[in-house]
Amino acid sequence: MSAGEAMPGDIFRPGDLLNNTYRIERILGRGGTSEVYRARSEISGRVVALKVLRSEFSSNEDYLALMTREEDIREIRHDAIVRYFDNQRTDSGLVYLVMDYVDGPGLDRKLAQGGMSADDLLTVARRVAEGLGAAHARQIVHRDLSPDNIILRDGDPADAVIIDFGIAKDANPGAETIVGGDFAGKFAYAAPEQLAGRADARSDIYALGALLLATFRGRPPDVGKNLSDVVRIKSEALDTSGVPEPLKRLIDRMTAPDPADRFQTTGELLGALAAGDRIGDIDPERTVIASPRPKTRPPGAGRTVPPATPPDRATPPHERATARAGAAGGRRRGGLIAALLALLLVAGGAIWMTTEGAPFGPRYAEAAPFTLTAEKTGPGEARATGHVPGPDIRDALTGRIAALGGTAELTLARGAISETWGADLLALIDMVHDLPEWRIETRDDFVRLSGLSADAEQKARLTERLSQDGMPGALEGEMDILAGPRILSPSRVTEVIAALQDCGPLMQVDPPSTGYPLGAEIVVTGQVASAATRAQLARELSAAAGERRIVPRVTILNEGLCLVDRALPKVPGGNFDIGFGWGDQPGENMAARYLVGENPVIDVTIPAEVTTGYLFVSALDVSGRVFHMLPNLNRTDNSVAGLRDGREGAVELRVAYSLEEAEEAGGERLAFVVDDTVLGKTRILVLHAETPIFSGLRPTMESAEGFAEALENIDGTIRTLDSRILTTAQP
Structure with missing residues (x-):
């Protein structure tokens, strides 16, 4: 989606908050009846796209029906289709549809x-x-x-x-x-x-x-x-x-x-x-499941169909045979063939009645349509019911179902099927028998295959094979295989994410004790050192999770920030609140998100119960630089007693000022303006220690490597650690 410049007539402006949840970041596109915006959930941090009906259409039932129809697309689960969530209405009556944000060119x-x-x-x-x-x-x-x-x-x-x-x-x-x-x-x-x-x-x-x-x-x-x-x-x-x-x-x-x-x-x-x-x-008449190669039937292959009119049972057998022979071989040879067939009938009547595949084999009842269902529903659970064209196929299919722990109830019949139907069906069963669950439904030569694979890799192998070769033989049809397992244990997710931790621990959010069912969301939080790690995390979780939605709610830092993170002591939080505002306007920046040209203001609140010790406040930006806001060369006293200056209760302490405040103080106060050279995540750290932790005053700015080394050799004891992420971005 490509971003656009804000215009006076736009429905929303950057910074608007919808339903206390979605913070508008920028407009993506405009249409005659709607506009599309990029927004971020204040609750989850997830980036979404919002399609908003213009006010004149938000109360029109026809347009609302169209939006509802579009919401229904959420039932389609495919990576090539944008994921839809639901419609919502603002207090002012505007209707918008929430969908995944897809980043890339159209x-x-x-x-x-x-x-x-x-x-x-x-x-x-x-x-x-x-x-x-x-x-x-x-x-x-x-x-x-x-x-x-x-x-x-x-x-x-x-x-x-x-x-x-x-x-x-x-x-x-x-x-x-x-x-x-x-x-x-x-x-x-x-x-x-x-x-x-x-x-x-x-x-x-x-x-x-x-x-x-x-x-x-x-x-x-x-x-x-x-x-x-x-x-x-x-x-x-x-x-x-x-x-x-x-x-x-x-x-x-x-x-x-x-x-x-x-x-x-x-x-x-x-x-x-x-x-x-x-x-x-490619044969235009073929219906295929994915990407099969063109097939040709073997010479002489056709469909076995019942005769238009049953033979007259009052007609003597040898006359019926003569009629068949005449149709197949010509009028002049009819008498000779009829005589031979009459002898065969007399000498081998039992063969006429029992031998499948003989010129005049058994005439089973017609099945129209010719249907069969075979399925495996779990370990030791399988069954097959329906029609088969002969005892050989019946026995082979019964054996395969029995090997899976199941039973078969099969009826011999004839119908509009290809001559290779039985062999093709058995070949398809052999292709899917290792799946934990599968179901094959046939209607004549059409097959509907559904099932559940053990994982995404097994699904990919089967899908690729059927895409390349198509259904076996003369069978045609469609496939719907879900990637399993049916229940995914949280321990399996832990195994995957533990191997990718490169910037502190990664954790699951509210993993179900009974495991994740199909269609569930797997939410992982934490920090990673790069976008590549995040992408790998999503890939490997997707491979293990199958048909489940992966939500890697992780913060991408960088090697420098992660280096500092690893050097920080593992201590509890101290309830120090970190608040953000704007230098040129009142109010709190709840999203902690700033655009190029904006002036972030940062306040730290000392809890009422904290009255002793020392406070250290630093900002680690995406470039690997560390800014020490307290103490620094212009503000050396970082004792809690000195910072309180006789005040009791919770005390708010400003550590990054507005440009106007910094100018009034003659440059002795730190102030920041976001520029486009360093955009991304900045981590604000608040350390509370019993004593000064460094042997001397740190420079106002230093490298992450230097700060990490200093943290590994601290003199004092750090009691608590609080932090919050500030994000900078282009307008």
């Missing part, structure tokens, strides 16, 4: 900068198709896919994220984005059928193809100057001349004017992406 910025390479766009296509597939599986069609609502998290094409599933309503037919009975979407990227008010999964596929083309060329599509131009242009194939293969063939297929000529599902699209240079060879 494809619209890449387009404006001249476009992207074909290889990167193929990566984006794969990622976005996976996200759309998750939405389509829940019958949700985006309808408004365009470069501005695809963000590259941290600029990585492989980490593209789809945002903005809500489409604003606008009564003006000339508006870019409208919702009514006729059209939803942006003319430049909307599929032709959307002009007539129709949209399905294929419409999203068209829009994805159109935006890939626009982003490659570095310019949006030309849709003419009026509605008649739009209708004419949308009826024609897009001009993809100059686009390299295989991206060209992919876009041509995705943006075919007739929806029937496009990929019919995102599964087909992913299959084409996996095929690479063989995109043109």
Whole structure:
């Protein structure tokens, strides 16, 4: 998301606090009916994006319905789709939607900068198709896919994220984005059928193809100057001349004017992406789970279907055989074959009744549809029920279920299935039998596979295999595998985070005694030395946690700050309050967040019960410098008695002043102004000791290394340690 400059007409201003929770930091974008802001939770510190309806729309039921619809997207759990939380209303009646903040450039910025390479766009296509597939599986069609609502998290094409599933309503037919009975979407990227008010999964596929083309060329599509131009242009194939293969063939297929000529599902699209240079060879009729290779049936393979009309049971067996032979081999050979079959019937009637696969094997009852369910629900718990085409498959499947500790109730039947159905089903069971839980549901040759893996790695292996090869044999279908385990123990989380502690302890927040269930949040707090450590923490926790939300609520310091942290004694807090304000205005800065050009004011409150000892107050900034605010060359007396100066009770002590106060004191008081050379986290330390802890007065400013060394050789005894983080940032 790209930041914008604040304007007088904006709904909110930086610093506004919504519902005592979300502090507005800056505006991210403006639309006809809403604005999007970056904000930070005052409670958790989590950065979020807030989509806010303008006041004139916040009481309109149609717009509220759209916001509610967008909130419903939170049920879709996929890394390629922005995570939604809930709608909230301010005291003044404004409605806003809380969602994850995705940091990175949008494809619209890449387009404006001249476009992207074909290889990167193929990566984006794969990622976005996976996200759309998750939405389509829940019958949700985006309808408004365009470069501005695809963000590259941290600029990585492989980490593209789809945002903005809500489409604003606008009564003006000339508006870019409208919702009514006729059209939803942006003319430049909307599929032709959307002009007539129709949209399905294929419409999203068209829009994805159109935006890939626009982003490659570095310019949006030309849709003419009026509605008649739009209708004419949308009826024609897009001009993809100059686009390299295989991206060209992919876009041509995705943006075919007739929806029937496009990929019919995102599964087909992913299959084409996996095929690479063989995109043109993908079978348009196939429905796939992810990215399978094209399959061909073995010679002679077909579907076993029941005859249109059952044979007349009154007809003698040899005449029925003659009719079959005549249909298969021709009229002239009918008599001879009929005679041979008649002899076989007389001599081997038992074979006719019992041998599966013989020319005239058993005629089982027809099953339409031909269905089977096989599942493993836990250790020693498995079952299979439904239809199988013959005793060999029945016995093999029964054996596999028995080996898992379960039972099978299977019925021999015939139906609209491929000749390799049984072998293909057994192969699929062999692929998933190691999963802790799985369920296979078949309907003819279509398979729905769901289950739970032991961890994210096991899920990735299975997903990759099925993405590359597709379902076994002639089977087609879809897959929904969750990453487990079903219950994750807090001890496993502790094992992961303990190995990554590089700046003090990392801790879980309120870990459940019974373990984390699927869908739970795992919140980790503490400090780390770098953004790389934080990213590694998130990755490794995600790998162990499976389908759980990881919230690494950790403060990123730096090596210098962490060096000091390791040197500090492990002592309790002393209830010294550290307060922040502004040098040019009254009031408290609750967020402890300052922008470039602002003047932080810092106050330390001595508790009423603290009447003796010595106080040391220092600030450690992100560059590794330490500023000693008390004592220093201009303020040498740091005894509690001297600081109290006869006052009783809680005493507020200013340690960093406003510019005006510093000027009045002739420069003897410390004052700070935030500049853009050192931005990030600054830690304020308050140490209370029985005696002076250093052999002499420390310089007003020194390195973190020098301060850490001094802390390791302190003379006195430190009783308590209190600290608070101050953050500096660009406006």
